[in-house]
Amino acid sequence: MSAAPDPTAVARDATWLPHRYDESQDAVHFLRLTREEHRSVTFITDEYIPAEAPRLVLRRSDVAAAAGPPAPLHFIFHSAYCCSTLMARAVDIEGTSMGLKEPLILNDLTGWRRRGADPRRLAAMLDTVLALLAQPFAPGESVVVKPSNVLNALAAAMLGLRPRSNAILLYAPLPDFLRSIAKKGLWGRRWVRELFIGQLRDGIVDLGLDEQHYLDLTDLQIAAAGWLAQHALFSALIGRFGPARVRALDSATLMARPAEVMARLSDLFGLGLEERGIETVLAGPAFTTHSKSNAGFSAADRLAEQSDAALVHADEIEKVAIWAEAVAGAAGVSMHLGAPLLP
Numbered sequence: 371m372s373a374a375p376d377p378t379a380v381a382r383d384a385t386w387l388p389h390r391y392d393e394s395q396d397a398v399h400f401l402r403l404t405r406e407e408h409r410s411v412t413f414i415t416d417e418y419i420p421a422e423a424p425r426l427v428l429r430r431s432d433v434a435a436a437a438g439p440p441a442p443l444h445f446i447f448h449s450a451y452c453c454s455t456l457m458a459r460a461v462d463i464e465g466t467s468m469g470l471k472e473p474l475i476l477n478d479l480t481g482w483r484r485r486g487a488d489p490r491r492l493a494a495m496l497d498t499v500l501a502l503l504a505q506p507f508a509p510g511e512s513v514v515v516k517p518s519n520v521l522n523a524l525a526a527a528m529l530g531l532r533p534r535s536n537a538i539l540l541y542a543p544l545p546d547f548l549r550s551i552a553k554k555g556l557w558g559r560r561w562v563r564e565l566f567i568g569q570l571r572d573g574i575v576d577l578g579l580d581e582q583h584y585l586d587l588t589d590l591q592i593a594a595a596g597w598l599a600q601h602a603l604f605s606a607l608i609g610r611f612g613p614a615r616v617r618a619l620d621s622a623t624l625m626a627r628p629a630e631v632m633a634r635l636s637d638l639f640g641l642g643l644e645e646r647g648i649e650t651v652l653a654g655p656a657f658t659t660h661s662k663s664n665a666g667f668s669a670a671d672r673l674a675e676q677s678d679a680a681l682v683h684a685d686e687i688e689k690v691a692i693w694a695e696a697v698a699g700a701a702g703v704s705m706h707l708g709a710p711l712l713p
Contacts, residue, residue, distance in 0.1 A: 375426050375428065377428050377429075377432040377433045377436045378436040380400055380426070380428060380433065380436075381433045381436035381437045381438070381502060381505070382436070382437060382438035382505055383505065384468070384505040384506060384507045384513075385402050385403060385404055385405075385507075386400045386401075386402055386426075387400060387401055387402070387403050387414060387470075387473070388400055388433075388473070388475050388499060388502040388503065389401045389414075389419075389425075389473070389474055389475055390474060390475055390478055391430075391475050391478045391479065391482070391495065391499070392478075393478075393482050393487070393495075396429065396430045396431070397427050397428065397429055397430060398427070398428055398429075398430055398433055398475070398498075398502075399425065399426075399427050399475075400425065400426050400427070400428065401419065401423045401424065401425045402423055402424040402425075403419070403423060405462075405464075405468070405507055407419075407420065407423070408462070408468075408470070408471075409459075409462060409655075411471070412455065412471070412661065413455075413471045413472040413518075414470065414471055414472060414473055414474065415472060415474045416474065430495065430498065433498070433502065434494075434498045437498075437501040437502050437504070437505060438505060440501055440504035440505065440506075440513075441504050441505065441506035441511055441512050441513045442504075442512040442513070442534070442535075442639075442640060443500065443503070443504040443512070443513050443514075443515065443532055443534075443535050444512065444513075444514045444515075444535050444536050444537065444538075444638070444639045445514070445515050445516070445517070445525070445528060445529070445535060445536075445537040445538070446458060446469075446514060446515070446516040446517075446537070446538050446540055447517065447519075447521075447522055447525050447537055447538070447539050447540070447604070447607075448516065448519055448539070448540040448541065449519055449522075449540070449541040449542065449547070449597060449600040449601070449604075450519045450542075450547075450565075451542055451546075451547055451550035451551070451621075452540050452541050452542035452546075452547070452620070452621040453540070453542075453621045453624050453625065453661075454516055454519075454540050455471060455516070455661035456624075456656050456657065456661050457469075457516070457538070457540060457624070457635075457656075458470070458471045458514065458516040459471075459655065459656035459661060460632065460651050460654075460656035460657065461514045461635075461639070461641070462656075463641070463643075463647070463651065464508065464511075465508060465510065465511065466511060466512070466641050466642070466643065466647070467511055467512040467513065467514055467639070467641055468506075468507045468511055468512075468513055468514070469514045469515075469516060470503060470513065470514070470515045470516065471516055472516060472517060472518045473499075473503060473515065473517065475499055476499065476515075476517045476518065476521050476524075477517075477518055477520055477521065479492065479495060479496055479499065479521075479524065480520050480521050480523070480524060480568075480572075482495075483523070483524070483572075484568070484571045484572065493527065493531070496524065496527060496528065496531060497531050500528065500531060500532060503515055512639060512640065512641060514639060519565070519600065520565065520568055522572075522574070522600055522603055523569075523572035523573070523574050523603070525537070525603070525607060526606075526607060526610060526611075529607070529611050529615065529616070535615075536614075536615045536616065536617075536638050536639060536640075537607070537611075537615065537616050537617075538616075538617055538618075538619055538635060538638065538711065539604040539607065539608070539616060539617065539618045539619070539707065540618075540619050540620075540621065540624070541597075541600070541601065541604065541618070541619075541620055541621070541707075542620065542621045542622075543620050543621070543622055544594060544597055544691055544694060544705070545687055545688075545691050546621065546622065547593065547597055548590055548593055548594065548683075548687045548690060548691065549683065549687060551589075551590065551593045552590065552682070552683040552686070552687065553682075553683075559589035559590075559593075562589060562592050562593040562596055563589065563592055565596050566584070566592050566595060566596045566599075569596055569599050569600075570584075574599050574600075574602070574603050575595070575596075575599045576599075576602065576701065577595060577598060577599065577697055577701045577703070578697070578700055578701045579595075579697070588686075588690070590683075590686055590687065590690045591690055591693060591694075593690075594690050594691070594693065594694035594697075595694075595697070597694070598694060598697065598698055598701070598703050601698075601703055601704070601705070601707065602701075602703045604618060604707055605703070605704060605707055605708070608707065608708050608709045612709075613708070613709035616709060617634075617638055617709050617710065617711040618707035618708070618709055618710050618711065619631065619710065619711040619712070623710075623711075623712055627712060628652055628657060629648055629649075629652060630712055631711060631712065632648045632651055632652070633648060634711045634712060635711065636648070638711070
């Protein structure tokens, strides 16, 4: 008979990823992934994780206080389709930092919150999850977590629980975001409606429109409304935590000025990257291959994709962008975030 797993050994080993939380059993599901396996998957979700990855389940009470000293922990909060996966891959730098791409356990906490979780239990579990995720892959490394954007309503709580953590707020300019949704066809249009329903449940939509009005909107208008809701949330995060901890960045700037972005990001996250290290990152897979397919992909290829969508959907995108600016003006939502990472 094999020995029962040691909760302390699991909680202190970064290769044991806290993968799911089952509130009905108050249990944490772990799975084992090497650094190379992290690199090989688009996200650390069930769709991409190898089925044969070792798994085990431990009681929350057994692991809550078992984690070792945490690594410096920082966050990439984003509004989707804005090169956030690229950025998470870019901070996978052995000896410096590790990027975690959309841990599914954080989505579980969002779902639990939407189902009416007791705020004190939720905060305690979020604290436990952050402690587990902050276990370093190697001595001296930082951990950078890129949650799914469905988690954005919990971003303030995460920053509040970790006063030494900083965050980048990454977004695509609205026309670029709309082009990304349009080029994905029915799947993209359905996805933004599902996202918006979640935002309504989270209580982060305050655009001066009633819920009945949202039923009258087109798919791309819903996409724009969700973008505005996240923009308002990001603006509130900057106002609450200040530019010393929270900075904003748009994907167009990231792709146009990657060396400058990585230098400023290094400062924000305390990574200590020098010019040579930044050059190595820029020549690596994060900036030279597609985040989803791993095929060769450049900034010029991304612009070409955006241009193709613009040609087909230009009229609709232009009209929705004008509508969104009018809604933003009436609701007091700025289309431009303060505290930019780059001037």
